[in-house]
Amino acid sequence: MTPSVQRLGDERGIALILALMVLLTLSALALALLASSALEPRISRNLHDASRARWLTEAGIELGYGLLAAAGDGAWNALLATADASWVVLPSLDGAALPGLTPAEGTYVVSIRNDRQAADGMTVRSAGTFNTTTRTIEVVVRRVAEGSSEPTRRVFYTISGWREF
Numbered sequence: 001m002t003p004s005v006q007r008l009g010d011e012r013g014i015a016l017i018l019a020l021m022v023l024l025t026l027s028a029l030a031l032a033l034l035a036s037s038a039l040e041p042r043i044s045r046n047l048h049d050a051s052r053a054r055w056l057t058e059a060g061i062e063l064g065y066g067l068l069a070a071a072g073d074g075a076w077n078a079l080l081a082t083a084d085a086s087w088v089v090l091p092s093l094d095g096a097a098l099p100g101l102t103p104a105e106g107t108y109v110v111s112i113r114n115d116r117q118a119a120d121g122m123t124v125r126s127a128g129t130f131n132t133t134t135r136t137i138e139v140v141v142r143r144v145a146e147g148s149s150e151p152t153r154r155v156f157y158t159i160s161g162w163r164e165f
Contacts, residue, residue, distance in 0.1 A: 057135045096109075106130035115140050141159055
């Protein structure tokens with residue numbers, strides 16, 4: 001006679017339980033993948049909008065600098081007088097779009113203020129907006145005169161103190 005093997009219990013339902021656990025785990029992984037894949041386009045859009053707003057802001061700084069550099073001594077002094085205490089928006093650069101683009105493709109606002117820390121200088125602030133994203137940059141523009149007599153005197157404009165908000 002052969003010794004009989006005693007069964008511990010009925011094991012017929014364990015395969016179903018294991019299959020359900022594996023299915024539940026795979027479903028959770030699939031849901032996590034779907035959630036992260038839905039988030040990626042939003043992250044990409046935010047990065048694109050922030051980059052576009054920063055480019056508009058930098059363009060505003062360059063255009064504002066160009067206007068200030070093109071202004072003669074009288075216009076520069078007048079701008080310094082008007083921008084003494086608060087920010088003064090440059091009229092031609094208020095909510096402007098880049099040449100060849102529409103306002104739907106982004107705008108910028110350039111404003112100036114007298115720089116109290118440097119003689120004959122002003123702070124230029126540009127805020128670029130694309131969709132709902134806004135970036136702001138401030139720079140200090142100084143007028144530096146070289147030479148003492150009027151016919152040989154040259155005036156240079158320098159940018160310093162670049163700050164991004």
